Amino acid sequence: MNPNINDKDSRKIVDIIQSYAQKHSLWVLAYGTGCGAIEIPPTMTSRYDAERFGITGRPTPRMADVLLITGYLATKTLKRVIRSYEQMQSPKYVIGFGSCTINGGMYWDSYNTIKSLDHYLPVDVYINGCMPRPEAVISGFVKLQEMISNGTANGWEKYRDNLDLYRSQQKEVIKNWQMPDYNW
Amino acid sequence: MSFDWIKLLGFIVTPLIASAVGFTYMGLSRKITARVQNRIGPGISQSFIDVVKLYSKKTAINHGLMQHMGPVFAITASITTLLFLPVIKDSIFFANFSFRGDLIFLIYIMVFGQLGMALGAGQTGNPNSAIGVSRGLSQMVGFKVPYVMALVAIMIHAKSTNLQEIIAVQDGFRNWMVFQMPLASLAGLLAYLGYMGYAPFDVPFAPAELASGPPSEFGGKYLALMMTSRSIFTFAKLVLFVDVFFGGASNFIELLIKTFLLYLFALFVGLVNPRFRTEQSIQFWWKWPTAIGALALLLVAWKG
Numbered sequence: 001m002n003p004n005i006n007d008k009d010s011r012k013i014v015d016i017i018q019s020y021a022q023k024h025s026l027w028v029l030a031y032g033t034g035c036g037a038i039e040i041p042p043t044m045t046s047r048y049d050a051e052r053f054g055i056t057g058r059p060t061p062r063m064a065d066v067l068l069i070t071g072y073l074a075t076k077t078l079k080r081v082i083r084s085y086e087q088m089q090s091p092k093y094v095i096g097f098g099s100c101t102i103n104g105g106m107y108w109d110s111y112n113t114i115k116s117l118d119h120y121l122p123v124d125v126y127i128n129g130c131m132p133r134p135e136a137v138i139s140g141f142v143k144l145q146e147m148i149s150n151g152t153a154n155g156w157e158k159y160r161d162n163l164d165l166y167r168s169q170q171k172e173v174i175k176n177w178q179m180p181d182y183n184w
Numbered sequence: 185m186s187f188d189w190i191k192l193l194g195f196i197v198t199p200l201i202a203s204a205v206g207f208t209y210m211g212l213s214r215k216i217t218a219r220v221q222n223r224i225g226p227g228i229s230q231s232f233i234d235v236v237k238l239y240s241k242k243t244a245i246n247h248g249l250m251q252h253m254g255p256v257f258a259i260t261a262s263i264t265t266l267l268f269l270p271v272i273k274d275s276i277f278f279a280n281f282s283f284r285g286d287l288i289f290l291i292y293i294m295v296f297g298q299l300g301m302a303l304g305a306g307q308t309g310n311p312n313s314a315i316g317v318s319r320g321l322s323q324m325v326g327f328k329v330p331y332v333m334a335l336v337a338i339m340i341h342a343k344s345t346n347l348q349e350i351i352a353v354q355d356g357f358r359n360w361m362v363f364q365m366p367l368a369s370l371a372g373l374l375a376y377l378g379y380m381g382y383a384p385f386d387v388p389f390a391p392a393e394l395a396s397g398p399p400s401e402f403g404g405k406y407l408a409l410m411m412t413s414r415s416i417f418t419f420a421k422l423v424l425f426v427d428v429f430f431g432g433a434s435n436f437i438e439l440l441i442k443t444f445l446l447y448l449f450a451l452f453v454g455l456v457n458p459r460f461r462t463e464q465s466i467q468f469w470w471k472w473p474t475a476i477g478a479l480a481l482l483l484v485a486w487k488g
């Protein structure tokens with residue numbers, strides 16, 4: 001008898017198939033918040049062709065797996081980003097794109113942008129650079145694929161478990177919070 | 185009537201084959217699109233991977249009963265359509281439910297899935313869905329006219345409303361309906377372009393302006409069900425048009441070749457065309473295809 005047969009950590013064949021599919025089919029909702037969004041079209045089209053990795057753009061958050069946040073986030077935009085993120089179906093991933101999402105970048109002393117994205121949303125992968133070139137974007141996606149296949153891309157679980165913490169941090173910057181509650 | 189085990193097995197196997205073929209064609213179409221745009225493109229199995237991913241999503245949101253039912257209606261209609269088609273000529277295994285008058289029944293049942301989807305999309309309350317549904321239904325009013333005219337002309341010509349008899353009329357390459365009835369076939373094949381929903385007739389789905397239209401609020405498993413339904417329905421449509429216009433297929437290889445060529449026709453027209461506006465697309469069908477269909481009807485009534 002295999003001693004691992006009832007082991008919770010052993011991976012079943014279904015899990016292997018699922019993680020393979022999740023890894024090789026990433027549907028992106030590109031939230032073009034900042035100037036970095038200009039690098040998304042060349043990444044997706046003929047020159048760099050992200051589709052060969054199974055990465056395609058999707059028009060609505062309901063269908064998407066990856067929320068790609070391209071650059072600085074004004075507090076007004078953050079509200080919409082949170083709403084979009086909560087409409088996505090899990091497992092879902094967030095990629096922070098550009099220095100602005102990491103530490104504020106060149107907007108570090110601005111009065112109305114957020115400085116560090118992972119106070120408000122669980123970021124799985126950061127791509128640094130101002131702005132990152134398409135090669136860097138694709139390498140970020142490949143990093144995300146590696147994380148999915150070894151099971152460490154679980155930002156959505158972190159968000160679900162620490163919802164109160166995230167909410168309080170979000171409400172610190174969004175003063176007029178008039179949004180419905182989270183629906184999974 | 186004795187219970188027919190072979191037929192029962194056929195009912196189960198046919199939708200599975202249909203969805204496998206449909207997904208493969210969808211994957212191939214993405215590859216071909218990529219090559220036309222000078223890209224490398226995803227692998228052929230990409231559609232399978234996408235649908236498995238969607239089925240393995242852990243959450244699913246719905247806004248009410250009708251949204252829950254919409255994809256179910258769609259997949260029911262696709263499987264029903266498929267089961268009333270003689271997929272392979274003279275084969276008991278793939279003849280399924282084909283009966284006298286099945287072509288008339290098919291004209292009706294093929295609308296059912298889209299109506300179910302329209303109800304489901306209507307309940308989501310997304311304005312993009314509502315616009316997409318209204319566009320889709322108006323477009324259907326457009327291409328149904330030449331489509332029905334072509335089919336009626338063919339039914340009069342073959343003196344039968346049974347698909348198997350219509351196939352039997354066209355034995356031999358030179359007796360295919362496209363050569364027997366060129367005008368009706370032209371109208372029918374133009375309507376086929378509308379059925380496939382590639383550009384310039386992708387008015388209801390328009391990803392850039394409508395955020396993909398009717399399915400815009402569907403995610404996870406609902407979307408997976410809709411993709412499965414679409415793959416089966418694509419195959420069913422291809423088989424129907426091959427049966428009516430290209431003499432059916434007597435084995436599976438022939439079926440695959442004929443359906444794939446027909447699929448490529450729609451795909452290539454789609455690749456080189458931009459999108460029509462709604463009224464342009466309806467005007468398109470109510471002008472030439474309808475005129476050609478009416479002419480075909482007049483000719484066949486005058487002759488026969």
Ligand code: SF4
Binds near residue numbers: 036070105106130
């Ligand atoms: S990181 Fe640079 S390119 Fe990106 S949004 Fe900030 S300033 Fe713009």
